[in-house]
Amino acid sequence: MLAVRGLTKSFGGFAAVSNVSFDVREGEIMGLIGPNGSGKSTTFSCIAGFYTPTAGSVTFDGRDITGLGAQSICHAGIGRTFQIPRPFAKLTVLENVALAAWFGQDRKTSRDKCWRQAAEALELVGLPTDPHSTTEGMGAAALKKLELARAIASQPRLLLADESLNGLDPSEMNQAAAMLDTIRKERGITIIWVEHIMGVLMRVVDRVVVLDHGEVIYDGDPAGSQADPNVIAVYLGREAAKEAAQ
Amino acid sequence: MNRKILLSTLGLVVLACVPVLIGWVNPGGSRYYLHLAIQMLLWAQIYTAWSLMGRFGLTSLGHGAFTGIGAYATVLLWNQLGLTPLLGIPIAVALAVVAALLVGYPCFLQRIKGHYFALMTMAMVEFVRLCIVGWRGVTGGSLGTQPTRHGDGVSLYAVQFEPNRVLSYFIVLALWAGTLYVWSRVDRSMDRLALDALGQDEEAAAAAGVDVTREKLKITAISAALCALGGALFAQYQMYVSPETIAGLGISLNIVFGAIAGGMGVLLGPTVGAVFTQLLSEGLRVTMQSSQVLSALFGTRALALDMLVYGVLLVLFIIYMPKGILGTLLDRFARKRSA
Secondary structure (H helix, E strand, O other): OEEEEEEEEEEOOEEEEEEEEEEEOOOOEEEEEOOOOOOHHHHHHHHHOOOOOOEEEEEEOOEEOOOOOHHHHHHHOEEEOOOOOOOOOOOEHHHHHHHHHHHOOOOOOOHHHHHHHHHHHHHHHOOOOOOOOEOOOOOHHHHHHHHHHHHHHOOOOEEEEEOOOOOOOHHHHHHHHHHHHHHHHHHOOEEEEEEOOHHHHHHHOOEEEEEEOOEEEEEEOHHHHHHOHHHHHHHHHHHHHHHHHO | OHHHHHHHHHHHHHHHOHHHHHHHHOOOOHHHHHHHHHHHHHHHHHHHHHHHHHOOOOOOOOHHHHHHHHHHHHHHHHHHHOOOHHHHHHHHHHHHHHHHHHHHHHHHHOOOOHHHHHHHHHHHHHHHHHHHHHOHHHHOHHHOEOOOOOOOOOEOOOOEOOOOHHHHHHHHHHHHHHHHHHHHHHHHOHHHHHHHHHHHOHHHHHHOOOOHHHHHHHHHHHHHHHHHHHHHHHHHHHOOEOHHHHOOHHHHHHHHHHHHHHOOOOOOHHHHHHHHHHHHHHHHHHHHHHOHHHHHHHHHHHHHHHHHHHHHHHHHHHHHOOOHHHHHHHHHHHHHHHO
């Protein structure tokens, strides 16, 4: 469904991502993981149209989408969330989502349908659909749900979820992971989940791609990644150091 | 919804009675007071047109260029080519839209925002003013020029209505009401959501599928067109155009001040701003002209003191009342209600 080939992004002389290639298959949840600075956010931003890659290509459903702007990527059928939620404070919760339903779809539908789709997206993530509720005073977990609802409302076929678990407590993490699973099951949306908290992710994803220093070091099933010497070196080296410190 | 329609109809009926009321209360000074009301409505319309984009964080200091293009193009087409303003005004409005797109498109494409956008628009208004001043033979330079009179009285062909104050009042009232209608249409559109969103966070808006450049261009074009229309009718009513009265940075700044003072975030805010600034400048003018002390101290220079007061008030408004007069009042009212 999505094919990333030889993706490279350099900032000055520094290659944040070099020669990254992977595929995303229709209907799967793919985890894109790696330690801090491994290049997963840069890869994410290149796919989402926020960076123009220095080299390489991104193909979605056979269509070359390399270097398209963020709104064109959205129209092509790829929704995204932000790591740090970016709600529109001047709009109500429902308007936040309806905006994406109206502008995010490639083909214009009727206004009534957009409001309905916005309400459905809010229901799916478990937020109130009351037209008067505002984003003021919403907690971290609720704002992350709003991010998801906004991404879903544009009726994407592929969802890019950026570090959805950051800043949540353990029970909220489990809920969020279960929600991504629900989104896939109920909407048939393929998901790329970028995350550095691995525990919960491993239970939900079908496949992981592990990045380190801007390169792919593992691409395969989650169980295998935990036995892979390269992945262990990258991850458990740090974990062990942490345990020793405690 | 129905209550809103009822209220606006009621408001319009009251405003339509203003000429009668003025004649009734003060028959001797009715021409002057009607003139004051017309000025207020003209500026209210222009301030409202500016706020259409200003309230979404698109702070333009260049709208003096649009009013100027509207006024000058209309008058020059009539004076030089004998083209009736009935056609001249649409052409002038189209020219203003072209100017807005020429400046807006590269700015929006390059993501020029905030202070830098304000500076770009400031350059535009200076450019327009310099063109007017430099093209002296045609435009009359900094002294300005007058539309050629077509007969003595009111003329539809020349769109000259100034001899009949009551008629002028109703023409300007219609223009103002039309602009408020455009505002409320924008307010109810899906584009308003996009504009509110991109005014806060362009990247997130783009990620939600909003074509940021196009949305900004749309509202800029509407705002410029309405300002040009206001400028054209201003010229036809005053029967005089000069850079100082309708085209230039001074006008831009007056527009921004008026809109901020009234409250650019609410429908009637800019109108309240126009009433406020007109009363202020008229009040200051009258006091200063009639004050022995001030004229003894400053001579005729006392007339420029109102600009000083303006400046001080603008600073005070931005610091203490960023939502403007009406915006702050409505907030207070809402808080009291919920308390």
